[in-house]
Amino acid sequence: MTNPAVHDLLGRSNRLGADPRNTNYAGGNTSAKASEPDPVTGRPVDLVWVKGSGGDLGTLTESGLAVLRLDRLRALVDVYPGVEREDEMVAAFDFCPHGKGGAAPSIDTAMHGLVEAPHVDHLHPDSGIALATAADGEALTRECFGDRVVWVPWRRPGFQLGLDISAIAEKNPQAIGCILGGHGITAWGRTSEECEANSLEIIRTAEKFLQDKGKAEPFGPVLDGYAALPEAERRARAAALAPVVRGLASTDRPQVGHYTDSDVVLDFVARAEHPRLAALGTSCPDHFLRTKVRPLVVDLPATATVEETVTRLKELHAEYRAEYAAYYERHATPDSPAMRGADPAIVLVPGVGMFSFGKDKQTARVAGEFYVNAINVMRGAEAVSSYAPIDEAEKFRIEYWALEEAKLVRMPKPKPLATRVAFVTGAASGIGKAVARRLAAEGACVVVADLDLQKAVDAAAEIGNSDTAIGVAADVSDGEAVAAAFREAALAFGGVDLVVNNAGLSISKPLLETTESDWDLQHDVMAKGSFLVSREAARIMIEQGIGGDIVYISSKNSLFAGPNNIAYGATKADQAHQVRLLAAELGPHQIRVNGINPDGVVRGSGIFAGGWGASRAAVYGVKEEELGEFYARRTLLKREVLPEHVAAAVFALTGGDLTRTTGLHIPVDSGVAAAFLR
Template sequence: MNDTAAELVARSNRLGADPRNTNYAGGNTSAKGTATDPVTSQPIDLVWVKGSGGDLGTLTSQGLAVLRQDRLNALVEVYPGVEREDEMVAAFDYCLHGKGGAAPSIDTAMHGLVDAPHVDHLHPDSGIALATAADGEALTRECFGDRVMWVPWRRPGFQLGLDIAAVKRDNPQAIGVILGGHGITAWGDTSAECEANSLDIIRTAERFLAERGKPEPFGPVVPGFEALPEEDRKARAAALAPYIRGLASTDNPQVGHYNDSEVVLEFTARARLAELAALGTSCPDHFLRTKVRPLVLDLPATASLDEAVARLRELHASYREDYAAYYQRHATEDSPAMRGADPAIVLVPGVGMFSFGKDKQTARVAGEFYINAINVMRGAEAVSTYQPIDEREKFRIEYWALEEAKLQRMPKPKPLATRVAFVTGGGSGIGKAIALRLAAEGACVVVADLDTAAAEATAKEIGPTAVAVTADVSNASAVQQAFDEGVLAFGGIDLVVNNAGLSISKPLLETTEKDWDLQHDVMAKGSFLVSRTAAKAMIDQGMGGDIVYISSKNAVFAGPNNVAYGAAKADQAHQVRLLAAELGPHGIRVNGVNPDGVVRGSGIFAKGWGAQRAAVYGVPESELGAFYAQRTLLKREVLPEHVAAAVFALAGGDLSQTTGLHVPVDAGVAAAFLR
């Protein structure tokens, strides 16, 4: 990697690592330098700039666009004016140097046209607070003197780059600018100087807001709107989450994220909550992810759950009407179609914030951006009046043709994208294989297991789209707690896999009451408790769902020495039929998978069942899998991954009209054919 590019990446990572400097994926940085042209062997002036869609904190050299400076400068001569400035984005492609790298962003002009070797454009809360203050220009002068200049609001693009370049040229003493309604831009002769200037602007603005700002800019606390005690708060959030997710998914299914940080709870407790929230966010990065404004529940935290849900439904209907009207007010013939009228942010006083997106990261980032917006509002109101860019400008960005093109370039979502799965016994064996497969197909996964360490290991293997929960499925309160944790992690539940199980192989006369109770508590009672809890959440959501039972060949086949196990599995199998009939009107499909002979990787077989069954059949335990395979019609061994594939087949969409089905995954056992 070129030394200039390496220095730029290091600076970007440092700036992006601190959320006070810029929001996730917000802002961009650049550096100008010289390299050798591989064609002419002559020196050539280049600019390296963070490309479209990247994040400063995790930027690598592959996230940089590399452009020829002479060709960027030449674009000024052919610029057709602000009414056609979007055409310049395509022109950046003709300025690229070499192959690879990222696509140039809309802010490329800001970096290429400003006459400085190093440029940072960032979105710090403190800088945006000044940028969105009603008298932001005067405050900028008061805060910085002539070291930082004011640039009035202009949508990001080529003209904004020209504007900043002119300010830099006419004010040689300046180290940067405040961009009205938007953020900051700083520059320097060296990378270190540019970084220092960026941090100087950010920290100076922070001190100015703290020292000059008035207390309680959001107004006094409203009685009844204060934060509930943590335990009560989490319980209310878990109860509300499925309802809210269902509302937020009216147009398109969404994944949720819950945040009850102090900054959220403090904002939602204040008298000016509704007034300020209605003004919406300002920085383009903010409202592109949060929509122009949130939905705010206008009831105290002490309201009953039924009252809160009823009011949320009313507010949601009004929100959709208002959003459609906003679209109609500003849409033109060439505007993209309305993408959905549901809120991305829902604020519930005393409880917290629910944010939504197409996946977990998008949902989480939307919430983080709204926290940025709260900080911006606090800062602006502390020293002035918060005045975001006007609604028409917000629409021009939200439904910008360039933004639409970016959305259209996004990869096609995976089959289970936006779905939240809850897998019992997910720490090992078949359950782990199911959790891994569902995650690979795009689902968020709640890995539930009595063995906390095993659940955590599976979740860690999956990554940030999975959480581990401890679950004793035979205990109703433990099941509810596990579901609450899953709901708070992802907003709700769409797909439940009843996989938790165990087996004790004994003849009838040796089977104790304890043996019987243990197996029925885990598999029969456990499946009932999990399904009952899941069904309530799914019905509350109103989005349908899937419940899949991992039963067994033994549910229909009378094998020797396993009366307790076989009876419990038969119970599970009939639960499938009963619940399919009962839950169908809610759009909830209930199906089963009947495996057999899953020896390798099986938690049950590893815990004594394998040795017991091997003794019954008179074969070495190490050969039990091969023994099972030879008694099948296909003569093939069944693995946990085969069971996981059946679960995906049932829940992945191709069998959308199927419910009440049992799928054998046993390589063909004629005695277990369903009749």
């Protein structure tokens, strides 16, 4: 049975974490202290439950709590070796769990355990960090709160900060919490309700103070030519730039991108003070661990052309990498972890918005959200004072903290297709849907493209949320429709790495009954459609400069001459030769082009359900419901081919084990001797 204190803690945490004004995603931590019977002695034992490392308050559950014995945690004060060795205390937490201990304790565990109050909240609200990063933050805190909230000078999170806050809370019994210089807020209370009320009082009071006291335009006037472009033009510009920016941000390791054109971002990059403020970087550790110490800022107006912006982006990227390497060299010590990469995580483009990057879509999106938090912090600090984040040396100490490195090492190994963005045509049903599902399961972000937008959206929703899959409309026979679908992919994920040409239809008729419109429709969708999709994909992949894969779902019919199949068989042969032609042309760009030749895939197939199955069954003189079995009987393995088998072949080609293979066709037909490759 859940302890009542834990029940209250989870409710409080979820409420606080659900409102972005209170704290950012996965930012901050909460705790509660109470007693439970020791299962060995039966006597009460005092415990502290605290949000574990890496959890999110808004979605916190009991499994995300670390559970420690309070007597043992507080006894660590007696063996604390001092601030120069405080990192050793994190390992000491391993000797304090109650039972299995729950989640891994975070670096802030000491703060929660050493403060006497039964309930403690540590949060990262924009309003609180604005005061914490103001040049005269201590005086402003006194002016805003009187003695109800106490100022704590900057100190890196850890055991000593826990001791500092505990001492301040004890010396100031009238205080409900504190502002942590450069960092955030901490509040406490006798009950969970009181603690939550105190947290909200600090946050809302700070918000009102900044609003009432702050000046109207803290970022200065709008610069000529820097105002936001009209929405349609802005998004078209962003889609054009995204693959270039993503390629630059992936110089050291592949990244997934996210695009933001919120009013907060567009206003910031339009204002006169944005270059100065952006150069100062973020302050709250939760922010810069995700955004890096500072963003890359394009120093051109929105009126610049795409070509001018691309040229300048490449110059600025080279400068950024050199500056980041110099930052590392300035502060690294012999025991510092190796430099993790010199590419920016945040790229700001006036008039267009912000591109953010990470190891997956969620990480990229959250990095962007954190930079929005940072803009709000800078606005608040500049409104009442001047923005003064923690200094560069302190940022480096945290960014390259041994404890942060240990956290990275503990993370699970990425899936084979992590960081890759897949674009699958005809993906709302049949083979395409199975391919999309398999690629997502292997770690890819997936764009489900289909002629029917609603079916594409529904299929994407079955795969996961928008961090994993999106649905887009794509008439592959229309060049502009194809380009528009790829623009959506670029805006969603930064670009495209893996394209599967699967869209198709089948018309089964004898030669003399095949009309020109039958022929044209068949070739428009599959031959022309594959060409249009591959052309747009190749353009984006070349701009990214990080290689890619194009896979054609062709057919055994590209080789096997069956009856009453002239239009379908001819267009499949066209697709098969496109594979060879494009493999030869795109190889220098590290773009691999391969094909898959399935036998008839009956189950789950939109093509077969749409009439093709009945036509082929009539040709072969079998019942339509027996067609899959009929196809299986004529193969060497006597096994039916399913959509999942084709999806497995796509993964085999793109999952990392066949990196030196291009121009290949893989049969997935259970063995059709007449379709053997020669």
